[in-house]
Amino acid sequence: PRSQGCASAPSVPLQYGLYSSFMGCFVYCFLGTAKDVTLGPTAIMSLLVSSYAFHEPVYAVLLAFLSGCIQLAMGLLHLGFLLDFISCPVIKGFTSAASITISFNQIKNILGLQGIPRQFFLQVYETLRRIGETRAGDAVLGLTCLAALAALRAMKNRLPRAAPAEPLAVRISYLIVWISATARNALVVLFAGLVAYSFQVMGSQPFLLTGSIPQGLPALRPPRFSLAAPNGTVPFQSMVQDMGVGLAVVPLMGLLETIAIAKAFASQNGYRIDPNQELLALGVANVLGSFVSSYPITGSFGRTAVNAQSGVCTPAGGLVTGALVLLSLAYLTSLFCYIPKAALAAVIIAAVVPMFDAGIFRTLWRVKRLDLVPLCGTFLLCFWEVQYGIVAGVLLSGILLLYSIARPPIKVSEGAVLRVQPGSSLHFPAAEHLRDSVCSRALAASPPRCVILDCCHVSSIDYTVVVGLAELQQELHRHGLSLVFCGLKDPVLQVLLSADLEGFQHFPSWEEA
Secondary structure (H helix, E strand, O other): OHHHHHHHOOOOOOHHHHHOOOHHHHHHHHHOOOOOOOEEOOHHHHHHHHHHOOOOHHHHHHHHHHHHHHHHHHHHOOOHHHHHHOOHHHHHHHHHHHHHHHHHHHHHHHHOOOOOOOOHHHHHHHHHHOHHHOOHHHHHHHHHHHHHHHHHHHHHHOOOOOOOOOOHHHHHHHHHHHHHHHOHHHHHHHHHHHHHHHHHHOOOOOOOEOOOOOOOOOOOOOOOOOEEEOOEEEOHHHHHHHHOOHHHHHHHHHHHHHHHHHHHHHHHHOOOOOHHHHHHHHHHHHHHHHHHOOOOOEEOHHHHHHHHHOOOOOOOHHHHHHHHHHHHHHHOHHHHOOOEHHHHHHHHHHHHHHHOOOHHHHHHHHHOHHHHHHHHHHHHHOOOOHHHHHHHHHHHHHHHHHHHHHOOOEEEEOOOOEEEEEOOOOOHHHHHHHHHHHHHHHHHOOOOOOEEEEOOOOOOOOHHHHHHHHHHHHHHHHOOOOEEEEOOOHHHHHHHHHHOOOOOOEEOOOOOO
8 A cells, every 4th residue: 555655646657656566675685784674665755756757657667777777886886975975954854844745745635636736835725725626525534544544553652562471362462453553554545445345336436546557567678768759759868858866866865765764773673784785785676676667766664664563584574575565466456446545645644744853953953053054955945846955955064064174163272372272183175264363363462472283183184284384384483483283193293294394393292392
């Protein structure tokens, strides 16, 4: 049910959600490094695909192939460290905005509305304008399914663990409740399908149904590199241009989701993962998945949590998951046509609402308010277009990072001499700032004082900083003052000695200086 619901987000036929749900399970079994992780379609990835697939399965499958190639190349080149430059506020801003946009995107199915545009603000406007056209059957069923999912989720969160010493009846009851709560998506969809089938038998149908899904396994064939259109053929080059920045955003967010989930469950269970190996696994899964009509997949938090709670011990658990999906495709698709769209919408909304983290705003306000800038920038712009929000968040985080490098903390202590103590390593953007700060303080003192540069916190410097220090030394020398270094670490001392600064003096510690 989750896979079918995810397929409705990018507006591709629902069978593509199932086509995307088994190859990742098989590949990760052999290449993955986290025992709990399951690869498959997710709500966030589906939202991204909806921005670049243009409701065309051909675009979605080609995007999976190209994303997999990019991820595979990154894994082979050991570029997993690049993901470290995407900060936590950017991730939180994206996931929180995505939870709202994905949820609202499903409101039209809850209300039984059709012809609602994809863009978020137009979607809100049209939904509110046409709310009077709500279909009562879909609304009642959708809200009932949402209430049932919320109740089952709350039941599972509050369910006390049955001790081995408990009576057998208690342990069996616990198991029944736990299975019902864990499999709540399937139970709710099954219930909704039975209700819809009952109405169908009686000759009336108050719900919008998903419709028939082709039975059988997907054909094994390479992705199509062109698209037949009414006015001709769209060539591969034009398709790539249409996808645009999606060729960077989709693989990057896929990597981010997978590694974030793998790290979270690895830390909980006391084992380590290899980010580059995870990149390889995800890349191979997307490339091979495109040969069975899969759209881009990534690590699924919900399915991974079910894996962990079910006691899965190795990635071979994916073999069971993949095999069950294949059996469903082969024998059960004829029953899927009775699943109401409102029920699938409820499954998606229940899955993404917990991703909204309202507490992060309050936490950052207490911890570091400057981090609210990339958080809010990402959060707000994601309502316009997801890719703009992510890019803006990364740029804002980069600017804050560069600013901290360009303006390192400098502690100045006045006495018989001026003690200047940089709080971090010195790199070329900070050269002018350091020179101006020292000159202004040393020459403004009455009388002007010599300067001791305490580098106990400086672990590295570059050539531009060396040039700046030479100019500072000359400036002080013209005013009859000297510049002395102390607390130099070996790498920094070697750089300064190699630069052969005129009149260079250094002491092991501040006390000796």
